[in-house]
Amino acid sequence: MRIPQSRALSLALIAALALPIAGCARNRARTDLPYVARDVGTLYTTAKNRLDQGRFKEAALLFDEVERQHPYSIWARRAQLMSAFSYYLSRDYTQAIQSAQRFLSVHPGNRDAPYAYYLIALSYYEQITDVTRDQKITRQALDALGELMRRYPNTRYAADARLKVDLVNDHLAGKEMEIGRFYEGRGQWLAASMRFRTVIDQYQTTHAPEALMRLTETYLALGVPNEAQRSAAVLGRNYPGSDWYKRAYRLMEQHPAKPLPPVAPGQPVVPDGTPGSVNTGLPGESGSGTPTTGPATQPSTVGPNSSPNTGGRTN
Numbered sequence: 001m002r003i004p005q006s007r008a009l010s011l012a013l014i015a016a017l018a019l020p021i022a023g024c025a026r027n028r029a030r031t032d033l034p035y036v037a038r039d040v041g042t043l044y045t046t047a048k049n050r051l052d053q054g055r056f057k058e059a060a061l062l063f064d065e066v067e068r069q070h071p072y073s074i075w076a077r078r079a080q081l082m083s084a085f086s087y088y089l090s091r092d093y094t095q096a097i098q099s100a101q102r103f104l105s106v107h108p109g110n111r112d113a114p115y116a117y118y119l120i121a122l123s124y125y126e127q128i129t130d131v132t133r134d135q136k137i138t139r140q141a142l143d144a145l146g147e148l149m150r151r152y153p154n155t156r157y158a159a160d161a162r163l164k165v166d167l168v169n170d171h172l173a174g175k176e177m178e179i180g181r182f183y184e185g186r187g188q189w190l191a192a193s194m195r196f197r198t199v200i201d202q203y204q205t206t207h208a209p210e211a212l213m214r215l216t217e218t219y220l221a222l223g224v225p226n227e228a229q230r231s232a233a234v235l236g237r238n239y240p241g242s243d244w245y246k247r248a249y250r251l252m253e254q255h256p257a258k259p260l261p262p263v264a265p266g267q268p269v270v271p272d273g274t275p276g277s278v279n280t281g282l283p284g285e286s287g288s289g290t291p292t293t294g295p296a297t298q299p300s301t302v303g304p305n306s307s308p309n310t311g312g313r314t315n
Contacts, residue, residue: 060086093123118157173203213244
């Protein structure tokens with residue numbers, strides 16, 4: 001028996017629509033619990049038992065169910081925080097952060113608020129990746145830890161946060177060193193020196209000795225041996241026994257900094273004819289460096305009777 005074309009198209013359309021509906025039903029069954037009205041004591045006790053058994057995902061869903069079925073119960077507030085804790089233990093850090101933030105938005109002044117901030121910070125902290133990857137999560141962890149210490153500085157959670165801040169800063173410094181070494185390997189000395197300078201100025205961590213030695217290298221490559229000598233001196237002052245100082249010391253022995261000769265009183269700081277000086281390369285000047293038109297000018301001098309930018313004239 002032949003099926004009419006219109007009927008065949010209708011059956012195909014119904015079958016195509018049924019597939020995503022079935023898929024959604026399977027996904028919902030995996031993540032949500034069917035609504036079964038239960039008293040708050042039974043729900044909370046069941047969730048706590050799942051947590052004790054190590055079935056963290058189930059426990060989190062049951063704690064969410066306490067809040068859904070009994071939103072005005074005193075147990076609902078506790079269930080919100082326990083849900084965040086269960087999600088954290090199941091390594092579902094995104095859900096843990098959302099649950100803890102929901103608890104804080106509804107109960108900002110609750111006595112368990114410090115713990116909610118601590119769970120948020122831990123959830124970011126556990127997602128920190130190695131220094132070869134993007135460090136957005138690392139900075140979010142640092143911000144969350146700082147927020148906890150700022151709001152509740154005298155709690156035991158803040159004490160643990162201070163230890164983690166040191167580790168996070170060391171991690172961020174490691175990222176800066178990774179980028180700086182990359183630039184140095186490509187001969188981009190200025191970009192590399194800026195990264196190493198950031199490590200020294202912003203992160204007083206275990207990476208500081210290497211950063212100072214790398215600064216010595218990059219300053220020598222940039223042709224500023226005096227700055228290189230200053231970096232090596234700081235390295236020797238703070239880390240005299242380190243291998244990084246020994247390397248910097250050998251570098252400075254091979255490339256000693258030469259002091260600039262002092263400028264005698266009455267002599268120009270920039271000699272005549274120096275490229276880029278006031279007497280060369282200006283419009284209206286001849287090839288000899290002497291202006292062909294306009295009033296006579298003299299280079300700035302250093303002396304008791306001279307003043308800058310006045311052509312040697314006194315007011």
